[in-house]
Amino acid sequence: VHRNVRVRLRCTIQFQHSIFHIMEVSRLANIKSAKKRILVTATRTARNKSIKSAVKTSIKKVEAAVNAKNKEEAKAALTAATSTIAKATQKGVYHKNNAARKVSRLAKLVNEIA
Numbered sequence: 481v482h483r484n485v486r487v488r489l490r491c492t493i494q495f496q497h498s499i500f501h502i503m504e505v506s507r508l509a510n511i512k513s514a515k516k517r518i519l520v521t522a523t524r525t526a527r528n529k530s531i532k533s534a535v536k537t538s539i540k541k542v543e544a545a546v547n548a549k550n551k552e553e554a555k556a557a558l559t560a561a562t563s564t565i566a567k568a569t570q571k572g573v574y575h576k577n578n579a580a581r582k583v584s585r586l587a588k589l590v591n592e593i594a
Contacts, residue, residue: 538564554590
């Protein structure tokens, strides 16, 4: 006889002042490996969101420096942004062509400053 036992599994991941709770995994899946996949996917999703957020922030810093017409600050921000994008690519968050496109667009913006 199969008893429907609710397993309350809490996986708390802090992500930019938000806390995600994964509960009642048993309601979603019956197989142990499927339950694990749900948890692993949630962990990876939170990690990817954090990395993407860091990339977006670095891009905004470059754009802000370009809008302020500050070439030195823009170059420094471009170097930091390029590094952040490269790290995200190495971790598999972005495809290499996507990363190259982002870096190219930022470099073009910085080079257009008079």
